[in-house]
Amino acid sequence: MAEKKKGRLTNVLDYLKHDDPFSKGVAFCPGCGLELLLRFIPRVLGNDIVITGTPSCSAPVLLGQNRQSWHTLSYFGTLMTGAAANATGLVRYYKKAGIDNTVVCFNGDGTANDIGFGNLSGAAERNEPFIYICYDNEGYMNTGIQKSGTTPYGATTTTTPYGTVHRGKNLRRMNLGLKMAMNKIPYTATATLSDLEDLAKKLLKAKKAKERGFCFLHVFAPCPTGWGADPADTIDICRQAVKSNYFPLWEAENGKIRMTKTVKKPKPVSSYTKMMKKFNHMTEKDMKILQEDVEYEYCLLGGLSVLEAECQLPVSAEDGGEKL
Amino acid sequence: MSSNQFFNHQGPWSDATEPLMCTDTGDWRTKRPVVDREKCIFCGFCAIYCPVQVMEMKADYFEPDLGFCKGCGICAKECPKNAITMVSEGEFVS
Numbered sequence: 023m024a025e026k027k028k029g030r031l032t033n034v035l036d037y038l039k040h041d042d043p044f045s046k047g048v049a050f051c052p053g054c055g056l057e058l059l060l061r062f063i064p065r066v067l068g069n070d071i072v073i074t075g076t077p078s079c080s081a082p083v084l085l086g087q088n089r090q091s092w093h094t095l096s097y098f099g100t101l102m103t104g105a106a107a108n109a110t111g112l113v114r115y116y117k118k119a120g121i122d123n124t125v126v127c128f129n130g131d132g133t134a135n136d137i138g139f140g141n142l143s144g145a146a147e148r149n150e151p152f153i154y155i156c157y158d159n160e161g162y163m164n165t166g167i168q169k170s171g172t173t174p175y176g177a178t179t180t181t182t183p184y185g186t187v188h189r190g191k192n193l194r195r196m197n198l199g200l201k202m203a204m205n206k207i208p209y210t211a212t213a214t215l216s217d218l219e220d221l222a223k224k225l226l227k228a229k230k231a232k233e234r235g236f237c238f239l240h241v242f243a244p245c246p247t248g249w250g251a252d253p254a255d256t257i258d259i260c261r262q263a264v265k266s267n268y269f270p271l272w273e274a275e276n277g278k279i280r281m282t283k284t285v286k287k288p289k290p291v292s293s294y295t296k297m298m299k300k301f302n303h304m305t306e307k308d309m310k311i312l313q314e315d316v317e318y319e320y321c322l323l324g325g326l327s328v329l330e331a332e333c334q335l336p337v338s339a340e341d342g343g344e345k346l
Numbered sequence: 347m348s349s350n351q352f353f354n355h356q357g358p359w360s361d362a363t364e365p366l367m368c369t370d371t372g373d374w375r376t377k378r379p380v381v382d383r384e385k386c387i388f389c390g391f392c393a394i395y396c397p398v399q400v401m402e403m404k405a406d407y408f409e410p411d412l413g414f415c416k417g418c419g420i421c422a423k424e425c426p427k428n429a430i431t432m433v434s435e436g437e438f439v440s
Contacts, residue, residue: 032390042399046414047371050397052417058397090367218394245420254419254432255394 053253055243149235159245206277216260248301274344375417385429426427
């Protein structure tokens with residue numbers, strides 16, 4: 023037999039230094055983006071992190087059932103209205119007790135952008151030293167696919183159906199990542215599952231920046247069940263979202279935005295929307311509004327990244343963005 | 347099963363020494379990934395993108411753990427050499 027041509031092992035495996043704390047068979051849908059993200063985080067950051075979370079798709083697995091658990095991590099379950107506030111309490115306790123560990127607040131977009139935004143904003147203002155990770159599946163998937171603030175224009179959910187009166191969601195989506203970057207917190211980043219090396223780098227950067235204060239990660243995690251997509255397409259959906267500038271990848275240190283991946287020739291947003299059923303009904307007029315929305319947000323991001331690189335901010339990165 | 351199957355330390359509840367819960371998610375599968383060992387170039391993309399992380403590294407190829415593979419087909423889609431094909435479970439019924 024001829025010698026087999028071997029490729030190079032992907033760099034991502036170098037970042038997975040720790041054991042997988044989850045049991046092999048956990049109750050997530052096939053092709054779930056959340057499951058890949060959830061298994062990835064402790065393997066990069068270490069198994070000694072403390073996760074706080076809320077009722078969401080992640081809760082049945084993270085919280086455990088009856089007297090048993092699905093994983094060996096430390097988990098603190100809170101209400102959706104107080105996720106960041108509870109994480110603040112944990113951080114302050116650990117500081118008082120002299121224990122050095124990483125608190126990761128792991129929530130969906132419903133908690134981060136809608137229900138728990140008040141205390142997320144408060145934690146960002148107080149610059150509490152923990153990592154807040156929002157996995158964005160663009161809706162309340164666990165309770166039956168209702169629309170949230172990050173659901174894009176035109177998407178069908180059970181509360182924004184398509185019919186004779188309504189044509190999916192008639193409001194534009196909110197840009198959560200940019201909203202948090204504007205708070206000038208030590209580290210903000212967006213990431214997605216198609217570029218896992220980028221995600222691992224951003225997680226490690228957030229762990230380091232956590233010593234200076236609040237870190238926020240906005241991770242795009244598709245939901246094949248809720249979006250009506252083929253489970254096999256999960257990673258490809260992420261890739262198309264990046265290539266069409268629907269979900270640009272960037273990071274911001276102390277509010278200074280830097281693009282981590284720029285697309286030379288962005289594809290039309292239809293290359294992304296055709297992969298799922300929730301945009302099936304979209305007419306050309308609807309697509310145009312969505313395309314304009316995507317382009318506007320990308321222009322805004324590009325403008326800010328140029329502007330803030332030139333401007334002298336009152337708090338520079340060298341002195342660590344300390345509280346005044 | 348991961349190496350730390352049992353809790354080593356006292357949990358918040360009294361009987362925290364019970365083993366981890368584990369569902370036989372392999373039962374959900376309608377199609378199973380079959381790896382062509384000749385075509386496999388050992389790049390590891392199937393292993394990193396697998397949501398369940400069932401792809402096990404062997405000598406010069408990757409092999410799925412069929413006890414837990416949910417059959418989503420991400421590995422077959424992401425394989426750069428198309429070395430993985432999704433075959434219907436019906437063909438394996440004897």
